[in-house]
Amino acid sequence: MSVLTIIEADARDALQRIEAASVDLILADPPYPEIDRPYGRLSVAEWWDLMLAVCAESKRVLRPHGSAVFILQPNAEKIGQMRGWLFEFQAWACREWNIVQDVYWWNYTTLPSAFAMPQHGLLRTSVKHCVWLGAPDCYRNQDAVLWTESDRAKAERLANRANRRVGSPSGQGVNKHTVSNAALRRGGVTPFNLIPTSNGAGNGESGSYGHGAGTPKALCEWWIKYLCPVGGTVLDMFAGLGTVGYVAQQLERNAILIERDARAVKLSRERCGVPSGGRSSAR
Ligand SMILES: C[S@@+](CC[C@H](N)C(=O)[O-])C[C@H]1O[C@@H](n2cnc3c(N)ncnc32)[C@H](O)[C@@H]1O
Structure with missing residues (x-):
């Protein structure tokens, strides 16, 4: 909550x-x-x-x-x-x-x-x-x-990038299978x-x-x-x-929002489901 x-x-x-x-x-x-x-x-x-x-x-x-x-x-x-x-x-x-x-x-x-x-x-x-x-x-x-790949096009771009690093001018060779295996295990890359x-x-x-x-x-x-x-x-x-508060709620984090503009505050209360006049809401 x-x-x-x-x-x-x-x-x-x-x-x-x-x-x-x-x-x-x-x-x-x-x-x-x-x-x-x-x-x-x-x-x-x-x-x-x-x-x-x-x-x-x-x-x-x-x-x-x-x-x-x-x-x-x-x-x-x-x-x-x-x-x-x-x-x-x-x-x-x-x-x-x-x-x-x-x-x-x-x-x-x-x-x-x-x-x-x-x-x-x-x-x-x-x-x-x-x-x-x-x-x-x-x-x-x-x-x-x-950094995850959500579709095939992105996956291909990542593979190409990894391939380019193999035998790079810096001499730091990277085994592309090692890179993609690590990505698979972690669910993404750094x-x-x-x-x-x-x-x-x-x-x-x-x-x-x-x-x-x-x-x-x-x-x-x-x-x-x-x-x-x-x-x-x-x-x-x-x-x-x-x-920030709207997203924090969705991610199960607490949030404190401060805003001086009354119109923005009213709209953010509507958006985040905080009752008007109320200061906080538990979900
Ligand atoms: C760039 S906007 C923030 C947008 C916000 N992250 C969003 O997604 O809606 C900056 C906000 O800071 C508010 N602001 C400016 N000076 C302020 C102050 N001294 N105290 C509180 N809020 C202030 C403005 O009214 C404005 O709504």
Whole structure:
């Protein structure tokens, strides 16, 4: 039985009321600076104020082997000139906390934008950084997120990749039968640090549920299975329409959602089956 709690409040206030060392995984898709959203626009300085406060409380509420994953996408000052906030945040996190590993979400369904127009010659923006913070020995379950083959085409691609590694230029030969036998025994192979997930609205995979900046359900599912044990607790302090909580419930994890926008809270309560006015629901 899992419990879902939805709190309508500013993240900075509500986090202070969460018990210390009570959360296994923080999974959040925070607002980005200098982007116009229905929920406002933050300057870079305001964004830092918010994130420094959130990170301090995040460390406090996480269990010793817990992790925080913040999904962030760099943006640009103008064409050909990136803003530095995300890179500086990662450098800050290396100094003040610990980045366990660099991981990226690749949204392979992103359409070309103005940046990628032929006259600018830049590339399609399709990768978000999943900034994974925690202790070097934090809890993680690789078996839960193996890179599996669900259809024949994928299986063939994997076989081709394994074959190419045989007698590779590095000289590290790999016996393809050893690779495929290991994959069969484990039910998949070691996942990449690039998580390919569609954000295609309307195909059932998107977590948007009418939110302009929704997080895909498949991406939430991947992180929750990987970093939160069954029966553990996931926290999202920028919950939007509650995708993290919705998925956590399905995976038998408890969830605490914090969101300051009343309309988003109402919709996430409907979506997750939490009675309006009620703060938590047991399933
Ligand atoms: C990118 S969206 C999150 C989307 C969410 N993961 C989902 O799938 O629906 C960021 C959310 O953070 C909320 N937010 C922004 N600043 C906040 C704050 N200080 N406290 C709480 N929520 C905040 C916004 O209202 C918005 O819904």
